[in-house]
Amino acid sequence: MPLLPTGSKMDLAFECPPSRVYPLVDTVNEAGVTGLKVHEFLEICNTHGPEIAYTEVGTYCSDELDERVAAIDLSLFPIGDEWQAEVSFLYDVVEETSDRLGQCIGRNYPKRTDSQITMTIDVLGVREDRVIVVDYKTGRTDPPRPQDSGQLLMGALAAATYYQKDIAEIRFMHMPDSHPTTTTAMVNEIDLSLFAVKLRTLRSKIAAADKIYQAGGKPALRSGEHCTYCPAFDACPAQRSIALMLMDGDDTITHIGTRKKMGQAYMMIKQFRALATKFEKQIIAEASREPIELPDGRMLGQVVGNNRETLDGPTVFAVMSEIYDEDTANASVELSTAKTKIGAALKLFGVENMSAAKKEVFAEVRKRGGSTNKKSTSIKAYKKED
Secondary structure (H helix, E strand, O other): OOOOOOHHHHHHHHHOHHHHHOOOOOOOOHHHHHHHHHHHHHHHHHHOOHHHHHOOOOOOOOHHHHHHHHOOOHHHOOOOOOOEEEEEEEEEOOOOEEEEEEEOOOOOOOOOOOOEEEEEEEEEEEOOOEEEEEEEEOOOOOOOOHHHOHHHHHHHHHHHHHHOOOEEEEEEEEOOOOOOEEEEEEEOHHHHHHHHHHHHHHHHHHHHHHHHHHOOOOOOOOOOHHHHHOOOHHHOHHHHHHHHHHHHOOOOOOOOOOHHHHHHHHHHHHHHHHHHHHHHHHHHHHHHHOOEEOOOOOEEEEEEEEEEEEEOHHHHHHHHHHHOOHHHHHHHOOOOOOHHHHHHHHHHHOOOOHHHHHHHHHHHHHHOOOEEEEEEEEEEEEOOOO
16 A cells, blocks of 8 residues: 655645555645755744854755845744754554654655655744644745645644643744744644544545556546645546646637536646646756757747846945945945845945936946856747857
8 A cells, every 4th residue: 555645735635535556756836846955944043042043044945045045034934942953753544643753854754654654844833732733835826724724733742742732832834034923723622633534534544545546447536726735646547647638739719608518618727737847847958958940940948138236245244334334335245246236235225316326336346356257047938049
């Protein structure tokens, strides 16, 4: 029998239990990398302190991510001795037992049986009467209500069972930028017991689907918006059917028809978009390696964009000190700087003609050799050269 999902994949499994019987491939996109880096920064804040965490700023994969992390207001986050970061558990749905695997183990989970679930809680608090389970979300999409989240309930059940608490406080901290929005729910012993039953039912559904699959059949799959992040996406028969429809290019349909068909078409469009996004990523990756000729004669490949200017921190500090004062210079520069920081510093100084002031500073910085330019590149369609 296939393994049960980890805590982070719990909601996907509830949406479509048979997906667990197909080959699973986890992928990490750009948004996923951003999420990992933000999680890593907050983990270091909890385990080694903010001063150590801030030394990582400037080493991330983009200036935008560096600025986002640097702008986080740590006073809004659960950081300190009363909180544990990145705590991993192993929960057995049959035995209804929970083991604490450790802290900051990096998803290096031990081998498990088909009745066990591993998970990592972003931040855990243990109080006299309850456990507090916090999960960070860094994407643009709003998370569900905490009480509707299989991931949070899984963490709550594991932690409450291990620490022998009847109540769990569960929180989402959603931060599409540097400022979190927190949603909280309280769950009691009855809620946790019902979720434990739901887990056993999930295991039974996966076992039933696996029996059909092993016999050469195709267990019934449920497609929808959740498919976008499913690790079985590439092997899913439902997605293959949609892909065939998409690639077939039937242009004979000019209208949808009944309202019922409109509803069905609306759901199908969402699935097309998910699949088209996956196709597009594959095509962009290949076009990055070598241009692809398009049917209209153009080429799809790497195009050089505009210059991206980077300013040298010490040079900016010297220029700002001379034109304004040292306090304004300090406000505009850390070890490195960005044009937005200079604008913010000038605003603090009370400059009225912001445009002229910035031009003066930028011109002097460039004159002193404190500016470098880098061409940006992107994958676009362009006219084929004769």
